[in-house]
Amino acid sequence: MSKADIFNRIRGGLHVPSDDSARRAAVKARLDARQRNLIPQRAQLPENERLRLFIDMADEAAAELIELHSAAELVGTIENWAQENGIAHLVTASDEQIKSLDWSGNGTLVLEERVAQVGDEASLTSAFCGIAETGTLMLYSGQESPTTLNFLPDTHLVVLRASTIVGPYEDAWQMLRQATDGSMPRTVNLITGPSRSADIEQKLQMGAHGPRRLVIFLLHGE
Amino acid sequence: MQIKSPEFKQNARIALQDANLQRALGNLKAGFPQKRAAAVARLPEFDQLRDEARDLKNHILEHLDLYLEEFEKNVVANGGTVHWCRTAEDARKKILEICKDQDAKTVTKGKSMVTEEIDLNDYLEKNGVTPVETDLGEYILQLRKDHPSHIIAPAIHLNIEDVADAFHEHHKRPKSNDPAHLMREAREMLRKHFVAADVGITGANFLVAETGSTIICTNEGNGDLTQTLPKTHIVVSSIEKLVPTLEDMTLFLRLLARSATGQEFTVYNTLSSGPRRPGDQDGPENFHVVLVDNGRSDMVGSEFQEMLRCIRCSACMNHCPVYGAVGGHSYGWVYPGPMGSVLTPQMVGIENAGLLPNASTFCGKCEEVCPVRIPLPKLMRHWRDKEYEKHLSPTSVRSGLALWSFFATRPKLYRLFASVGNRFLRFKAGKKGRTSKLPLASAWTDHRDMPAPSGKTFMQQWKEQNR
Numbered sequence: 044m045s046k047a048d049i050f051n052r053i054r055g056g057l058h059v060p061s062d063d064s065a066r067r068a069a070v071k072a073r074l075d076a077r078q079r080n081l082i083p084q085r086a087q088l089p090e091n092e093r094l095r096l097f098i099d100m101a102d103e104a105a106a107e108l109i110e111l112h113s114a115a116e117l118v119g120t121i122e123n124w125a126q127e128n129g130i131a132h133l134v135t136a137s138d139e140q141i142k143s144l145d146w147s148g149n150g151t152l153v154l155e156e157r158v159a160q161v162g163d164e165a166s167l168t169s170a171f172c173g174i175a176e177t178g179t180l181m182l183y184s185g186q187e188s189p190t191t192l193n194f195l196p197d198t199h200l201v202v203l204r205a206s207t208i209v210g211p212y213e214d215a216w217q218m219l220r221q222a223t224d225g226s227m228p229r230t231v232n233l234i235t236g237p238s239r240s241a242d243i244e245q246k247l248q249m250g251a252h253g254p255r256r257l258v259i260f261l262l263h264g265e
Numbered sequence: 266m267q268i269k270s271p272e273f274k275q276n277a278r279i280a281l282q283d284a285n286l287q288r289a290l291g292n293l294k295a296g297f298p299q300k301r302a303a304a305v306a307r308l309p310e311f312d313q314l315r316d317e318a319r320d321l322k323n324h325i326l327e328h329l330d331l332y333l334e335e336f337e338k339n340v341v342a343n344g345g346t347v348h349w350c351r352t353a354e355d356a357r358k359k360i361l362e363i364c365k366d367q368d369a370k371t372v373t374k375g376k377s378m379v380t381e382e383i384d385l386n387d388y389l390e391k392n393g394v395t396p397v398e399t400d401l402g403e404y405i406l407q408l409r410k411d412h413p414s415h416i417i418a419p420a421i422h423l424n425i426e427d428v429a430d431a432f433h434e435h436h437k438r439p440k441s442n443d444p445a446h447l448m449r450e451a452r453e454m455l456r457k458h459f460v461a462a463d464v465g466i467t468g469a470n471f472l473v474a475e476t477g478s479t480i481i482c483t484n485e486g487n488g489d490l491t492q493t494l495p496k497t498h499i500v501v502s503s504i505e506k507l508v509p510t511l512e513d514m515t516l517f518l519r520l521l522a523r524s525a526t527g528q529e530f531t532v533y534n535t536l537s538s539g540p541r542r543p544g545d546q547d548g549p550e551n552f553h554v555v556l557v558d559n560g561r562s563d564m565v566g567s568e569f570q571e572m573l574r575c576i577r578c579s580a581c582m583n584h585c586p587v588y589g590a591v592g593g594h595s596y597g598w599v600y601p602g603p604m605g606s607v608l609t610p611q612m613v614g615i616e617n618a619g620l621l622p623n624a625s626t627f628c629g630k631c632e633e634v635c636p637v638r639i640p641l642p643k644l645m646r647h648w649r650d651k652e653y654e655k656h657l658s659p660t661s662v663r664s665g666l667a668l669w670s671f672f673a674t675r676p677k678l679y680r681l682f683a684s685v686g687n688r689f690l691r692f693k694a695g696k697k698g699r700t701s702k703l704p705l706a707s708a709w710t711d712h713r714d715m716p717a718p719s720g721k722t723f724m725q726q727w728k729e730q731n732r
Contacts, residue, residue, distance in 0.1 A: 046349035049504065049558045053330045056566025070331040073324070073509045074475055080317050080516040083310045100529065158547045161456050177530035186544035194489045212518070216511045227343065227476040229542050230493070233534035238486040241526070242402035242418065243444040244425050245292040251401055252452055252459075253486020253533065 079213045086176040086211035093175045097208050098261070100178025104236030105249060106257045113264055118144050120260065121167070121200065125152050130198065134159055136168040138187040140202060159195035166192040167200045170259075171222070173208035174215050179235045180259070181215050183228040190230050199237075199254040205263045266384050266412060268613050269597030273620040276595035281712070286592050289422050293415070297583035300527025301634070308523065318520055319638040322574035325507055329565060332474045332507045333556075339477025343539025345552035353383035356557045360385060360466070360499060363553055364394045367497050369463035375481060375488030376400035377468030378416050378577065379501050379557055381599045382612070385466075396466075397458045399487040401451055408435045414593030414601065417525050417579045422592050455487070465491040465549065469502035470576070471517060472554075475510040478538040479554060482521060482531040489535055498537065498549035503557045505573040517576055520636040524578040560611050568647045572607050574637040581631035581641060587624050596621060603631035603641040610648050619657050622648035680724060690717045 059066070088096060101108050111120055125133065130152075135141050137156045146154060159166055168188060170180040180201055184190045193199060209215050212233075219231065238253030249255060269276065280286055305311045325332060337347040350356035364372060372389060374380065374396050386396045386407070398407040402420035406413060408431045413419030420428070428447055433440040436454060441447060467488050469479035479500045481488045492498045508514045522528040540552040564573055582588040582602025593601035598618070600608045606621040622645035631641040652658050653666075672679040693700040694717030701714050709715060721729075 045351040045355055045558075048351050049349055049562050050330050050333075052558075052562035053333075053504075053565050056562065056564075056570075057327060057330070058566065059330070066328055066331060069324075070328050070335070070509070073513075074335065077475070077510045077512050079512050080321070081310055081313055083308055083314075083519070085308070103529070104532070161460055179530060184545060184548060185542075186546070189545070189547045190489070190493050191547045194486050194493065212515045213512055216515070227478055227536070227538040229343075229538055229540070229545060229548050231478075231536040231538075232489070233530075235530045235532050235534075237532070238484065239532060240401045240448060240485045242400070242405065242420055243428050243447060244289070244423075245296045245418065245421070246444050248445050248448045250452070251448060251485035251487065252399065252455065252490055 077216075082211045082213060083176070088175070088210060093210050094205055094208060097173050097175040097178055100175065101236070101259060102178070104178050105239075106178065106236045106259055108259045108261055110261045110263060114262060117202065117260060117262065118146055122146075122152055124200075124258070125165070128198075130165045132164050133200070134163050134166045134192060134196060136166075136188045136192055138169050140169045141167060158189040159191035161195065163196040165198040165200060166196040167202070168192050170201050170203040171207070172215050172218055173203050173205075174212055174233070175208055175210050176212065177235055179212075179233050181219070182232045182234065183219065183223075184230040184232075185228060190232065193232055193234065194253045196254060197250075198256040198258065199234075200258045200260065201234075202260045202262060205261055266381065266387075266599060268617050270609060270613065270618040270621055271597070273595060273597055273624060276597060277591040277624070280591040280595045285424055285427075286422055289424050290589060290592055293418070293421050293583065294589050297418075297525075297527065297579075301524060301580060301583070302527075304523040304527040304529065307529075308519075311520075311523070314516065314520055315636055315638055318516055318576075318636060319574065321508075321513055321516060322637050325509065326505070326565065326570060326573055329504065329507065332509060333504060335474040336472055336477055336507060339474065340539065340552075340554055341477070343477050343552070345477070345539045345554060348553060348555045349558075350555060351558050353557070353559050356383045356501070356555055356559070357385055357388045359555055360501065361389060361392050361394065363497065363499055363551075363555075364389065364464050365392075367463050367551070369394055369497075371395045371397060371458065371462050372464045372466055373397050373399050373458055373462040373491045373495065374403070375465070375467035375483065375491040376403055376419070377466065377501055378413070378599065379468055379503050380466065381413060382559060383501075383557060385501070397455070397462065399455055399459065399491055400483075401448060401485060401487075404451055404455065405431055408432070412594070413599075415579060415582065416577055416600065416604075422594060459490045459494050462491075462495045464497045464499060465493075465495040466499045466501060467492050469500050469506055469554075470521065471508050471514050472502060472506045473508055473511060473514055473536070476536075476538055478511075478536045480514065480534060480536045482518070482534050484526075484528075484532045486533055489533055492535075492537060493548055496549060497551040497553070498540075500537065500552075500554045501557065502554065503559070504561055505575075517636075521576055521578055524576075524580040524634070524636040564611060569607065569611060569644055571639050572604070572611075572644055574639050575604055575608075576637060577604075578636055580634040580636065584630045584634050586626055586628060586630070591624075596624075603645070604639075607639075607641060607644045607648065610651075615648060615652055615655065616657055619648075619652040622646075622652070683722065687718050687722065690715070693717070 240251040414422040610618040699714040
């Protein structure tokens with residue numbers, strides 16, 4: 044049996060004593076404590092600087108970012124953006140934030156709530172939170188937020204509330220545990236800018252297999 | 266993959282004279298080290314993080330069996346299955362069995378060095394399952410029936426003309442030498458494979474015990490499409506990739522991208538925890554984790570245990586003067602560069618890979634840049650010892666060492682010969698201070714000059730300073 048064989052070799056190599064309680068206690072303590080390791084200063088800024096850092100880092104990662112002052116501006120801004128960029132069709136997630144949008148605007152945009160398919164131009168989802176340290180978005184899968192929306196379309200539009208932007212990744216894990224009652228969603232996506240590759244002669248090219256463009260609609264207030 | 270490590274010397278000689286390879290390697294040397302240095306300079310805590318990462322890895326390895334138990338428990342709780350594979354063959358068979366259970370015709374693959382290690386693609390193909398590599402570099406290599414020469418930039422040994430030729434031949438489209446065009450073409454060609462595949466195979470950068478999650482770190486997004494679209498997701502990983510908690514994983518994520526590509530963070534860091542949940546509209550219905558041992562458990566408790574700290578960032582090879590001169594294929598197996606020179610003898614036997622731990626100048630740069638502070642030169646030295654003990658070193662090396670030790674244990678004789686040698690070298694070097702030809706040393710002087718010793722010898726200075 045492979046498993047027993049592997050474990051025996053590891054335990055033999057470690058000279059595990061017959062009374063293994065100290066090692067077991069150490070492991071339990073580490074798992075229970077979820078202790079944070081060193082967090083860089085950069086990730087521990089006061090709120091306004093943290094927001095600035097998120098915006099700068101997202102920009103550095105080649106994400107596009109549009110700031111909005113209230114949720115009321117969202118529909119108009121997305122519709123205008125879509126028109127300017129020649130996008131007529133938007134596949135959306137069905138979470139509360141997206142569902143609550145009142146798409147009565149200019150009516151040129153066709154919306155569809157579903158998983159993404161090959162050929163989709165653009166998707167619209169909500170981010171669970173933002174991480175200022177590296178301008179990263181956290182999204183996770185669920186009934187209302189299919190994962191394919193984050194990867195298959197050419198353009199990924201994401202609504203992010205400024206109030207959900209944290210400094211370090213560790214704060215995001217904590218928020219996630221609270222939001223999901225400690226159980227891990229099937230998939231958690233940390234997304235920092237659009238898809239890219241440097242596999243040909245180490246020359247960076249944008250838009251490999253994931254979205255070529257990542258557009259963040261940053262919602263201030265509330 | 267055939268082991269060509271015994272031919273290292275010949276491989277290296279050919280590589281040094283391969284103008285195209287040398288041009289391609291120039292891209293590596295001009296890129297990764299500078300990008301890493303810039304990223305490190307922006308994070309003042311970088312060295313402290315390295316210390317913490319080293320200590321945490323040591324803790325994990327001392328408790329590896331217990332973290333593995335916890336990981337399996339949580340994968341099962343998430344609805345997935347863990348398969349334990351002692352050997353490469355066990356792993357290949359298990360993966361094929363899962364594919365056959367699903368009646369799989371095609372399998373998409375994210376980038377995974379462990380699947381290279383177990384030679385998975387050939388095996389699947391021989392057994393009627395078609396693997397399709399989806400990472401751009403790996404895809405190029407698959408079309409060319411080639412293998413990675415670098416653990417994170419697999420096609421680093423190729424130039425754009427090679428890629429253009431391969432695409433033209435296989436895609437039957439007009440040839441282009443524009444990298445953006447080539448990437449668009451690959452994107453288009455691979456879309457249908459992503460959707461058609463019955464099984465998606467990815468590797469894992471880390472395995473999180475606390476949550477039973479696996480994580481992949483990619484820039485292209487191919488790994489995500491590989492694991493989200495097919496009905497079955499198989500994660501192929503190895504037993505040393507365990508971390509206790511999400512917080513602990515985070516420590517390594519802060520080091521990984523910066524050490525590897527010099528990025529602040531990889532574009533997509535994706536955690537997978539089991540199959541589709543009730544109500545989920547997409548994602549795989551089956552989730553398997555195939556854990557490969559392949560010699561790793563034997564390293565636990567041995568003088569090579571520290572090698573198990575490796576997080577596969579590639580910083581050691583990116584900074585290695587030997588790798589930079591001869592490229593990854595010269596090493597003759599899956600893992601090249603300094604980390605490969607320690608791992609390969611463990612996995613294919615020192616009798617096959619004895620030349621690798623000797624293919625080092627011991628400049629120490631690999632250890633200097635390692636994010637988990639693995640003493641790579643020391644570990645290579647351990648392999649040299651083993652090689653010598655097993656009488657595997659070539660006669661020329663053994664008799665050379667015997668000759669040297671004869672003189673080294675007779676100081677007067679040693680000094681006499683040293684001073685004659687010195688004078689000879691200075692005479693040969695003349696005013697230039699270096700010579701381009703030396704008897705019995707053409708292996709050195711064919712590629713570089715030998716500098717003449719300058720100043721007085723150590724013993725002379727010692728005497729003069731009256732110590």
